[in-house]
Amino acid sequence: DIQMTQSPSSVSASVGDRVTITCRASQGVTSWLAWYQQKPGKAPSLLIYGSSHLKEGVPSRFSGSGYGTDFTLTISSLQPEDFATYYCQQTNDFPWTFGQGTKVELK
Amino acid sequence: QVQLVESGGGVVQPGRSLRLSCVASGFNFRSYGMHWVRQAPGKGLEWVAVVWYDGKNQYYGDSVKGRFTITRDNSKNTLYLQMNSLRVEDTAVYYCVRGQSSMDVWGKGTTVTVSS
Numbered sequence: 337d338i339q340m341t342q343s344p345s346s347v348s349a350s351v352g353d354r355v356t357i358t359c360r361a362s363q364g365v366t367s368w369l370a371w372y373q374q375k376p377g378k379a380p381s382l383l384i385y386g387s388s389h390l391k392e393g394v395p396s397r398f399s400g401s402g403y404g405t406d407f408t409l410t411i412s413s414l415q416p417e418d419f420a421t422y423y424c425q426q427t428n429d430f431p432w433t434f435g436q437g438t439k440v441e442l443k
Numbered sequence: 444q445v446q447l448v449e450s451g452g453g454v455v456q457p458g459r460s461l462r463l464s465c466v467a468s469g470f471n472f473r474s475y476g477m478h479w480v481r482q483a484p485g486k487g488l489e490w491v492a493v494v495w496y497d498g499k500n501q502y503y504g505d506s507v508k509g510r511f512t513i514t515r516d517n518s519k520n521t522l523y524l525q526m527n528s529l530r531v532e533d534t535a536v537y538y539c540v541r542g543q544s545s546m547d548v549w550g551k552g553t554t555v556t557v558s559s
Contacts, residue, residue, distance in 0.1 A: 337505070370545040372488075379538055379552055380488065385545035423488055427544055430502040432478075434488045 338362050338426050342435035348443040355411040357438045359424035364404045368428035371400055371409045374437075375420045383422075384409065414440070445469035445548050447539045452553030459529055465522040465539030465550055473497075473517040478542050479524045481535035482552075489535075492524065493542070506532075529557045 339362035349355050359369065367387040372380040382391045384400035387407060397412045411418055419442055424435040451463040463479070479491040492503045492513040501513050512525040522539055534557050541548035 368544065372546070374488075379549040380546075381549065382545055382547045385547070391547065425488075425490075425546070427542075430493065431504045432490045432493075434490065437487045 337431055338365065338429060338433050340424055340426055340433050340435040342422075342424055342438050344438060345436065346439040346441060348441050349414050350443045351414055351416060353414045353443075355414055355418075355440060357409045357422055357424075357440075359402075359407040359409070359435050361405045361407075361426055365426040365428035367403055368426055369400075369402065369407050370425045370427060371398075372423045372425065373418075373420045374423065380423065411440075445541075447541065447548060447550035449537065449539045449550045449553035452537065452555045454556045454558060455529055456559055457529060457531055457557055460525070460527045461529060461555060463524040463526070463537055463539075463553060463555070465524075467520045467522065467539075467541070470541070470548075472515075472520040475541050476543055477513075477515060477522045478540040478546060479511075479513060479522075480538045480540050480546070480549075481533075481555075482538070483532070483535045486535075491537070494522070526555070529555075531557050533557050 341360045369387045371384040374380040388400045399410045421437045421439045446468045449465045478493045494501045494513045510528045514523045536552040538552045539550040540546045
């Protein structure tokens with residue numbers, strides 16, 4: 337199985353900050369990498385698919401990049417509604433596996 | 444609108460069985476692969492299983508292989524998860540998810556608690 341490792345596990349940030357989350361795969365997944373946002377008590381929602389493609393309706397302050405084993409999710413200017421937990425997921429091979437999550441908290 | 448609604452969760456004793464259902468609406472259900480994803484209390488997301496759009500292929504996570512079965516009825520726009528030999532560690536919120544190359548539509552989830 338492909339292991340996905342996110343870092344950091346948590347980050348404290350302020351409104352307006354730039355936040356970067358990294359995700360590393362234990363083997364190459366080409367561009368088959370998605371990012372999800374989950375708020376407490378809610379289902380996750382898709383932000384980015386194919387490593388860098390923004391889902392329709394997702395604000396442009398979110399961006400993704402990477403290929404192979406190393407990927408990043410960047411929030412260019414953190415907004416109050418962005419405080420949540422973020423997960424990466426590889427969809428290159430079954431079982432599709434998630435990273436452990438990164439919690440973005442208010443500093 | 445596109446919607447997935449799960450049902451069938453509850454409290455069950457270890458070793459017993461439970462069947463979850465998920466009714467889809469607002470899209471052409473028979474054209475999409477469908478998944479179950481779960482989340483134990485306070486934990487991260489765990490992919491459980493997938494069934495192809497036509498029901499002919501399935502894959503399972505290692506922790507449920509041999510105990511859980513994913514099926515679908517395209518005539519009823521419904522996805523199922525038959526869970527047998529349940530364990531305490533199967534306690535989680537179970538999400539029904541639409542997905543081809545990513546998981547773009549999620550249900551609100553149904554809670555399964557395995558406890559004696």
